[in-house]
Amino acid sequence: AIPLKYGAQYTGKRSDEAMNKWRSNRFGQFIHWGLYAIPGGVWNGKTYNYAAEFLKSSAHIPTPVWDSLMYQFNPVKFDAKAWAKMAKKMGVKYMTITTKHHEGFCLWPSEYTNFTVANSPYKKDIIKQLVEAYNAEGIDVNFYYSVLDWHHPDWRYDIKTPEDSVAMSRYLTFAYNQLKELATNYPTVKAFWFDGTWDNSVKLNGKWTYEVEKMLKEVRPGVIVNSRLRADDYGKRHKDSNGQLMGDYESGYERRLPDPVTDLAVTKWDWEACMTIPENQWGYHKDWSISHVKSPLELLEMLVHTTSMGGNFLLNFGPSGEGTFRPQELNIANTIGAWMSKYGNVIWDCDYAGMKKEDWGYYTKKKGSNQLNMVVFNVPVSGLLRVNTPKGMILEKAAFLDSKGVSLKVEEIAANQYLIHIPVKQYTSPQVIQVDYREGNAKGSYEKAKT
Numbered sequence: 001a002i003p004l005k006y007g008a009q010y011t012g013k014r015s016d017e018a019m020n021k022w023r024s025n026r027f028g029q030f031i032h033w034g035l036y037a038i039p040g041g042v043w044n045g046k047t048y049n050y051a052a053e054f055l056k057s058s059a060h061i062p063t064p065v066w067d068s069l070m071y072q073f074n075p076v077k078f079d080a081k082a083w084a085k086m087a088k089k090m091g092v093k094y095m096t097i098t099t100k101h102h103e104g105f106c107l108w109p110s111e112y113t114n115f116t117v118a119n120s121p122y123k124k125d126i127i128k129q130l131v132e133a134y135n136a137e138g139i140d141v142n143f144y145y146s147v148l149d150w151h152h153p154d155w156r157y158d159i160k161t162p163e164d165s166v167a168m169s170r171y172l173t174f175a176y177n178q179l180k181e182l183a184t185n186y187p188t189v190k191a192f193w194f195d196g197t198w199d200n201s202v203k204l205n206g207k208w209t210y211e212v213e214k215m216l217k218e219v220r221p222g223v224i225v226n227s228r229l230r231a232d233d234y235g236k237r238h239k240d241s242n243g244q245l246m247g248d249y250e251s252g253y254e255r256r257l258p259d260p261v262t263d264l265a266v267t268k269w270d271w272e273a274c275m276t277i278p279e280n281q282w283g284y285h286k287d288w289s290i291s292h293v294k295s296p297l298e299l300l301e302m303l304v305h306t307t308s309m310g311g312n313f314l315l316n317f318g319p320s321g322e323g324t325f326r327p328q329e330l331n332i333a334n335t336i337g338a339w340m341s342k343y344g345n346v347i348w349d350c351d352y353a354g355m356k357k358e359d360w361g362y363y364t365k366k367k368g369s370n371q372l373n374m375v376v377f378n379v380p381v382s383g384l385l386r387v388n389t390p391k392g393m394i395l396e397k398a399a400f401l402d403s404k405g406v407s408l409k410v411e412e413i414a415a416n417q418y419l420i421h422i423p424v425k426q427y428t429s430p431q432v433i434q435v436d437y438r439e440g441n442a443k444g445s446y447e448k449a450k451t
């Protein structure tokens with residue numbers, strides 16, 4: 001192994017209480033909110049189709065012009081309690097809020113810059129209100145923080161001169177202080193979601209990323225940081241020069257999911273996928289007709305897919321400049337919430353089942369139980385759900401979670417090969433089948449025929 005000072009600090013999955021809770025949460029709400037929500041992807045009457053939180057660069061807006069949006073930030077309809085109630089109904093167990101996105105505007109009254117809500121017409125601390133409202137609903141709150149900062153004069157994309165180096169180290173001290181401020185002033189924060197760390201200026205500062213992780217865990221023991229914060233001694237990101245995952249979970253799946261057959265390696269570590277409702281809008285965009293908008297059932301399948309591979313699913317909402325969600329977002333929250341109110345137990349505290357992926361859908365398994373869940377999205381025209389079990393696992397019975405008393409026919413067709421018979425009819429939402437099994441070696445009927 002290559003000797004590293006700023007590489008992975010440990011290997012394997014953390015098994016402490018804080019990480020177990022993070023893992024059991026499984027379903028989270030991402031919220032992207034900032035000055036970009038005011039123009040919403042439209043500038044001087046022109047609509048820019050690229051991600052709305054990047055409008056400053058898409059429309060080549062000078063920093064002073066963009067920054068003056070601060071004087072318009074006044075979300076009069078913002079109601080943290082209402083947002084938290086919507087999230088609770090949706091069935092999320094955690095929420096990740098952009099404390100500061102690439103634009104550099106802070107949703108909390110940071111003492112290290114004037115570019116915050118405190119100097120906007122709104123004035124009040126948005127982070128404090130969200131933390132209190134979501135925690136009151138039993139939802140953990142995590143902080144997204146962008147290291148990349150378009151506003152701060154000392155930010156550098158690369159270090160080409162001694163001046164760059166001096167400026168960037170001033171910037172990194174600023175960012176370090178802001179992060180310590182967040183971890184200190186909002187003591188219930190459970191995790192930090194770092195972004196904006198792909199530039200050379202950060203990759204050359206692996207030591208700083210190591211020190212941030214160390215500081216956050218000293219200030220807030222148990223706190224969790226994503227792999228995206230970290231660069232090692234040689235600027236390697238996410239995984240260090242020895243291929244070891246840095247931070248506490250892998251945060252590389254952005255608007256895409258690992259393949260349930262070819263990417264099974266992800267089941268060896270903790271990971272999270274983050275997802276937008278439109279094709280590619282994290283911040284509020286005025287016009288959602290410019291791309292596909294994912295339906296509740298599309299997103300629900302992604303949540304189940306993620307849980308089936310032992311990952312967390314972070315679904316993004318982009319509130320408007322006034323602090324409201326759009327009808328599509330409310331519909332998604334209600335529809336997924338309705339399903340979660342009935343079947344959330346096949347998501348929360350569930351993990352990869354170690355079963356072979358089948359066409360009809362996904363398996364999940366409740367931690368520490370012998371309870372295997374089958375979430376069926378694609379009912380075969382045959383009505384026969386194939387189940388291949390690992391050696392030593394014998395299926396005993398199966399029933400729809402909705403009608404536990406009615407056992408489904410489980411046909412053993414060969415060693416560790418079964419067919420579960422279900423009615424062929426129009427299903428309008430994913431069906432959940434619970435399977436009980438026991439340890440033992442298969443003695444299928446096929447064997448009797450031989451002897």
Ligand SMILES: COc1ccc([C@H]2[C@H](O)[C@H](O)[C@H](C)N2C)cc1
Nearest residue numbers: 032051053054195196254274282
């Ligand atoms: C250049 O490609 C990028 C850069 C940053 C992003 C940001 C988005 O604004 C959002 O915050 C997402 C989580 N992040 C990766 C997305 C694409």
